[in-house]
Amino acid sequence: MAGVKDVARLAGVSVATVSRVLNDSAAVTGETRARVLEAVAELGYRPNAVARSLRTDTTRTIGLVIGDILNPFFTELARAVEDEARRSGYSVVIGNADERPERQDHYVRTLLEQRVDGLLLCPTAEITPLVRDVVRDGAPLVFLDRTLPGLDVPTVRADGAEAIGALVAHLRGLGRRRVAFISGPALLSTGRERTEAFRAAMRANGLEVPEEYLVAGDFRAGSGRETAARLLDLPRPPEVIFAGDNLMALGALDEIRARGLRIPADVGLASYDDVPWFAHLEPPVTAIEQPVQELGRRAVRALLDRVERRPVEPAVLAARLVVRRSCGEAPENRGDGEGSGRA
Template identity: 55%
Template structure:
């Protein structure tokens, strides 16, 4: 800063005012300072500034699996909203690992981020104690953790799952196989419970043998489909509670030489831009992913500003495309 001041023929205080957006004595002086900054290639020391202001204008985003298009889209929406408010986002991929998640949370705390957005890998809340101890603003995204005392931004899929249950029953499916998420995640439990309840109310409860838990990844969906379709009373429809598990299930069904929806119907929780292009197009439960990411960023920014934002509950919807033998669109 002293070099810039000397080059521009002004005081360091004037340089500081220009850097912080305050009015310089004159427009000519401001232009001279900016020209000196450009010529010398000067960049403010963000770390030193953060020690004075206790703010870094960054926050951390810990997602469960970067390979999953659902989380990639959320990360993009978070980054766009953060950037619009003058924040940068440091992205960390937990890879569906509680241990890796904890490592990244600690690293982000050490980096002095202004807040954290976390999609919990599991129900284990031990990592949260370290965040709470620092007083750092925290928002949970997509999944909740029992006993967590912080805002949660999530999507309620109960109504859409009930619509899917009615659609499957209406299409004549009496045996529905469910490829559920991990039982130690809120989304894994909730989606299975909501869908099971909806089918039971229609007189078609899910048989315990027709439920297989995966890990929200492609290979687990494929393995689950192989197990379900190998049963003597195999399901006439498969519902995968995640897009990657759904793709794995579809791959397995095709390897078995079965047709969709002729031999088995398939529905997937989560939508992707290419799902309508498949043959047949996949029936899905679509989540407002972009809205979720943007809402989470706004919620964290509000917390950083010492506001107390409420939880955000968005709504999923059923999109019928024919892969379950149903007719019409919804």
Template identity: 80%
Template sequence: MASVKDVARAAGVSVATVSRVLNDSAAVSAPARARVLAAVADLGYRPNAVARSLRTDATRTIGLVIGDILNPFFTELARAVEDEARAAGYSVVIGNADERPDRQDHYVATLLEQRVDGLLLCPTAEITPLVRDMVERGAPLVFLDRTLPGLDVPSARVDGTAAVHDLVAHLHGLGHRRLAFVSGPATLSTGRERTAAFTAALAAHGLRVRPEYLAAGDFQAASGRAATARLLALPEPPEVIVAGDNLMALGALDEIRARGLAVPGDVGLAAYDDVPWFAHLSPPVTAVAQPVQDLGRRAVRALADRMAGRPVEQVVLAARLVVRRSCGEAAPGPARKEGSGRP
């Protein structure tokens, strides 16, 4: 492979001049810049990224640690982050925490050792010593999708409160009164926020919050199925089950069908967090949709500001309700209803 010395020799300039051209410095004459760029093209020269990072203390990489790569939400989010980062000239190194604090810290430590320029973190339930140390040192860190109480860290997340209120209003308008909710873990900010939004929406429509209709899950399909089994075994089962994420909704659907029940004829089903294949199920599933693509883009931009030392505002995006047929309704003309509230 051609070296920077080869480029300098071919262009008739010093190695320092080649370096200035490659780093887009203005302190190079136009003729010299043209000769360097021509030599780079002729020789097929590619800068050594590792060597450059040792000199500049920058690697043009960012780290992304997500909660669960098997969850379609995180898969789409990672793609959005990667697309935006690549457009900004960064590569992304991804770690899958599998919702485990120890695995999260393993990837965080590994990414720091690889000298990433910044880190996007979907934190697990615990404030680990490693994460706290990063915050105290002022490391370029942005929380994504979730937050940790007590830590002053910029974040990019979605507020689904208005969309959940729209969902409950929609179900109430269809005549449903017995509404159950399968929540995510109370240890996660997203689990707490979605449960709070659902119970507040019930109260706003004069519906009693029945403790037996609030079932705990863990954002995994198996917990959605187990919770649905308990709900359907109640003396007075719910008319509609709202799952706190897409995987738990699939688990709920499995249990409903295993019992020989029909959706929505015997029980309605709705989900927080829409996924493309919900539209292709029979019946299509009503869901609260998060703006995943925009969330990923805004998170990368927030991290770029953080890495550059610029002020970073908290990013809070609004979810929206997508009305389909899994709760007994016929989908309206455009099958999307925008959330009416503001985060």
């Protein structure tokens, strides 16, 4: 049976170059890659990943456990992680926690048993004994998007406080003063952070937040529709509903349309997390955009730094406001078409 040295000899390259080609690294030129692949085909070489991992004590794989695969944010984030890992010669094994701690732990345990070289985790709300043990044992671990207070783990996440401030200032400039917020679960760091940022932004703009205008969802469409219904049934309903993620915004949109209400004439709508189809709705939806591609890239680099035992710096990236027409238009923009912009 042909081995990697045979492939390297036939292709006229080093064993390391053969390894980079087989791991789909972008560091190898097209001509060299072609020679290696021709040699692999001619010799019928089949790399044995298990044997290779036993020899090198590495599998060239990383694990990624995300909150909810149905959430477009996590889907795009997984793609970004996979793209960056592949460029670095790694494969990614993905687990969907479905926002449940027991499923999260199942995938963490399974991935570690499969001897992944490191683990990216979008943690659920609870610090489970398993996650605590992983941290204590020093396994290469990086938190992505979310944090768990009390655990010393490098985290790569986005900070939306400035973008939320820009959104509230935008709404105030449109004359919208009654703004309600559908938050995520308070047990999740993202749910708490967005709620605190919204309260602070409203105060900074001299706007009140009645307690009935703060309602909690679960980052899923059903809760967005249910909480929007409660808000719209209030004796003094809000002028704008701001949803704490894209799925809850979708649920709120469904409820608004089911009632025959007009956006933004009857009620405005804004979302934390932008998705491509927001720009194609009528009217297009104002949203806060997270730097998903950069989050994935930074997370993989941080994890590989941990794998290689290099210093790791936490990364906090800024989200930004994308202004469209779902909350209304400034007087100078009315009648100009879409009237979208960025802040």
